[in-house]
Amino acid sequence: MSSPVRIEVEAAGNLGHVFASRRTPGRTPGRTPGQAEGPAVVLIHGIGASHRYLERLHGVLAESVDTYSIDLPGFGATPRPPQTLTVAEQATYLLGALEQLGVLEFVVVGHSMGTQFAVEAARQQPQRIPHLVLMGPVVNDQRRTVAQQALALGRDCLFFESPSSNALVFNDYLRCGPSWYLKNLRLMMDYNIEEMIAGVRAPVLVLRGEHDPVAPAAWCRRLAARTATAQFLEIEGTGHVVQHNRSVEVADSILAFAFVTAAGSEAPQDLST
Template sequence: MGETHDTWSVDLPGFGRSGTPAPPLTLPALADVVAGWLAVAGLEWACLLGGSFGCQVAVDVAARHPGLTGALVLVGPTVDPRARFAPRLVGRWLRNAAGESPRMVPLNIADYRDAGLRRLLATFAAAARDRIEDRLPFVGVPALVVRGGRDHMVSQEWAEQVTRLLPGGRLVVMDGLAHMVPYLDPQGLSQIVAGFLKEAGNETGHETGREAGHEAR
């Protein structure tokens, strides 16, 4: 995306290279941080791209802070209402792990270590409790749902339900990929997002590109 759109990667508080607030922030608090960053950055027609739990944060931003985003991309949106029990969610995660790249293992271990067990468990619980389906109808911007065709965390049925609940939703399935689409096929995802942004920009009357639009993820 960097070749056609200005792109930022945002570390949520407590993850990546961000600070480590105590106690761990709730999902709405994380969304408020992202909304605050968007407001300060002053981006025009920003697109939020969220992956997995990041989709829940992105939807919360768009639903509770209208006007800050111009579009959403939800890659592998969690959590399916039928998987809101720890054993079932862990089971799906284990089945999905077989399809992920083994090169992700050291990256995941480093991320988990940096975040700490308390924050990981709190985030896991917040993701499982969150009823994302209740907020999807309040997303008033064009939204793209992306699912890996072999994603065992996000079923095709759930991806289709998420798309239907979004007033401006559309769905793309990337065949042969597991849950972590951005890592497994970043180039393919980039092309899909660029096409979506062009279509969404035409629909809303906004040009998209380095000079007129921005993507935040």
């Protein structure tokens, strides 16, 4: 599989980057919508991050399905908007950008704050999102302060992450800058995902790394319980950046959830290992 193609896309008055791996023959950026068989998979990064810590997962998924990773406006190498975009505004950008590329139906996969963008996109245009995957969702309803979140993230980086995942995350944090990070942090802390997810109609997979202190198991189970169609899955031996450190296991879980179950197979309500 060749490297993803980077496409600059302006939508809703903002500019972001879409990294596209398309398997469907003849399917190119800007082509008429509706050519792919079945939905694509779209990956959304968290606060301060970019598509780079999703690259391993993107590569594995792209062997099986059309796959897109997004650098939302203000993150990665994208230009910073004149003002901070709300969670809803980032979701509107995501939906508009993919529509321009002819991606009308897709499985949305968010990590960390990206789970908030994913939930909001599924609420705004539910007809386009048949399945929703939330990896390491935030913010834990029993740890609502910035200090508690910072402590959990620090523990994760020190004890449960690989050197490569830490390098990717910290490099992106530096590129993001403290001012932009803190502005988005307040938005992240104020978004009550446990309330918003109740309005999602699509089946939901809540996924976490076994040792993730940012998204502990009890919190993930509470979140999954907020919707009647949710499943919970735990990946052994890793922390918050589960998609980088266990990319094959995560990709297999996403494909089984979104495509095998969609084909009519029985799916267990709790997939935890």
